[in-house]
Amino acid sequence: MRLLKKQPTMIKSLRISFFALSRSTDLEIKSETSINKIMNDFFFTFAKEIDYENKKISIEQLQKNTEDLRNRIDSIVQKYKSSNPIINQLNTYFNDLKNNESFFFLVNSSITNEQSFQLYNYLSTLENNEDFKKASKEMDELFGDLRNNYDIIAFNEGTRNKIGEPDKSKRVCRFCNRKYGEVTFRKVAHSISEALGNKKIITNDECDSCNEKFGTGIENDLILYLNLYRNVFGIKGKNGIPKLKGKNFEILNSGKSKIEIKYFLNEEEKNDPSFNDFKVRLETNQNIVIQNIYKTLAKYALSVLDNKYLCDFEKTIQWINHEFDSENLPKVAILTSYELFTHHPQLVVYRRKKTDNNLPYAVAEFRFIFLTFVFIIPFSSVDKLEYSNEDNFNEFWTFFKHYNSVEGWKFNKMNDTKPRKFTMNLNFELRNKE
Numbered sequence: 001m002r003l004l005k006k007q008p009t010m011i012k013s014l015r016i017s018f019f020a021l022s023r024s025t026d027l028e029i030k031s032e033t034s035i036n037k038i039m040n041d042f043f044f045t046f047a048k049e050i051d052y053e054n055k056k057i058s059i060e061q062l063q064k065n066t067e068d069l070r071n072r073i074d075s076i077v078q079k080y081k082s083s084n085p086i087i088n089q090l091n092t093y094f095n096d097l098k099n100n101e102s103f104f105f106l107v108n109s110s111i112t113n114e115q116s117f118q119l120y121n122y123l124s125t126l127e128n129n130e131d132f133k134k135a136s137k138e139m140d141e142l143f144g145d146l147r148n149n150y151d152i153i154a155f156n157e158g159t160r161n162k163i164g165e166p167d168k169s170k171r172v173c174r175f176c177n178r179k180y181g182e183v184t185f186r187k188v189a190h191s192i193s194e195a196l197g198n199k200k201i202i203t204n205d206e207c208d209s210c211n212e213k214f215g216t217g218i219e220n221d222l223i224l225y226l227n228l229y230r231n232v233f234g235i236k237g238k239n240g241i242p243k244l245k246g247k248n249f250e251i252l253n254s255g256k257s258k259i260e261i262k263y264f265l266n267e268e269e270k271n272d273p274s275f276n277d278f279k280v281r282l283e284t285n286q287n288i289v290i291q292n293i294y295k296t297l298a299k300y301a302l303s304v305l306d307n308k309y310l311c312d313f314e315k316t317i318q319w320i321n322h323e324f325d326s327e328n329l330p331k332v333a334i335l336t337s338y339e340l341f342t343h344h345p346q347l348v349v350y351r352r353k354k355t356d357n358n359l360p361y362a363v364a365e366f367r368f369i370f371l372t373f374v375f376i377i378p379f380s381s382v383d384k385l386e387y388s389n390e391d392n393f394n395e396f397w398t399f400f401k402h403y404n405s406v407e408g409w410k411f412n413k414m415n416d417t418k419p420r421k422f423t424m425n426l427n428f429e430l431r432n433k434e
Contacts, residue, residue, distance in 0.1 A: 014030075015107070017104075019106065020123065021123045027087070038076070038087075042107075045069070045076060061105055063103055064101070077090050101127075102126050117152075121135060143401075145399070145401075149354055153304065154347070154349075155201050155304060161202065162204050163204060163303065163305075168185050168204075173210055175206060175207075175321065176321070184207065185208065187208045189204075191203045191303035196226065196345045201304065203304070218299065221290075221292035222293045224284070228244065231253050233343070235343070235369070240255075246285055248282065248283050249262060279427050280425070281423055281424075281426075282423060289417060290414050291325060291329070294332060298316060300366060302377070305362075313380055325417045326379075327415050329413070330360075331393060333374040333375070335409050342368070346365075346367040347366055352382070357384040357385060362376070362380055363400070374409075
């Protein structure tokens with residue numbers, strides 16, 4: 001792939017995108033005084049050929065993260081970091097990429113979902129030394145019908161997004177429909193709870209009142225459900241790695257490759273000679289409502305949708321806001337797989353393009369550590385079928401081939417509205433060091 005660029009005229013903004021398998025990022029620079037100089041430096045840094053006579057630069061969009069490139073990038077950072085602090089992100093980005101990892105360099109380009117899919121597929125085949133045409137055919141067989149029927153948006157550790165209205169004075173809360181002036185928008189509303197490690201994906205149009213209500217309400221149930229994993233894997237929230245403390249245990253992760261677990265035996269366990277001290281039941285002091293976990297997952301998905309689609313989810317928002325509960329919810333598919341391990345929460349939302357009433361209007365995938373949750377966003381006004389019905393759910397699951405081709409899924413009902421004491425079971429094994 002090749003771009004041919006002339007010497008740039010005066011421009012007011014510059015958007016540079018780096019697209020890699022391990023991480024992608026965007027850099028937007030809006031400094032009118034130095035932007036042309038920065039653009040020139042970038043073009044020279046990534047240039048393959050320079051024609052000084054005709055003032056043309058030939059740039060390969062496909063690049064490799066070499067040590068020489070990192071040094072040249074660092075020179076740009078050092079040159080402009082004072083006047084454009086955002087450029088400091090580049091050193092972090094390229095140091096995070098693997099040495100010699102391939103990536104695409106794109107300037108002022110808007111990448112569609114289809115193009116993003118193709119770029120990802122190309123880099124994947126390049127890394128695995130596979131035939132691109134053959135892999136593309138296999139991917140089309142697996143994802144072709146899905147891409148034809150659904151728009152797909154994805155958010156991961158490489159995403160830095162602010163969803164919704166940027167102008168605070170024009171904001172209308174997507175969860176209570178109140179305008180700026182009726183409510184405030186001072187706080188940063190994380191689309192996925194900050195406690196789960198999300199720092200970058202922000203929803204502009206979630207008001208402070210809703211942010212407070214969700215943060216002390218339904219989101220707490222999902223966070224409680226995932227607390228043990230947050231601690232063990234060192235996921236930092238607003239206040240760092242959480243310390244866990246319950247009726248009979250304490251768990252502390254210092255962040256220095258050491259996890260301390262204290263378990264306090266009760267009198268029955270102390271006097272029981274058959275007690276197996278490698279299987280323990282940790283009792284928390286908190287209650288959990290399972291349906292709130294589903295509500296939180298749906299709330300995450302609605303937090304990243306373009307607000308022009310929210311009119312299709314008015315009843316869903318009422319459900320999230322506790323205006324009603326329901327026993328008739330679709331099952332939530334949960335997969336445990338260390339092959340899909342991620343330190344940063346990931347979210348994928350599928351919104352149906354066509355009026356195929358045999359498929360759900362909106363589906364989402366949420367990944368955290370080694371857990372993947374796949375769920376239908378319920379109560380959409382566009383849906384005509386009831387997906388709590390086993391046959392309808394099975395038809396949906398069969399259509400999403402990339403999920404049903406993987407073994408190990410468990411399908412959980414998350415319709416329980418009764419608060420229950422949350423407990424965790426830990427099983428330890430003695431293993432031979434060899």
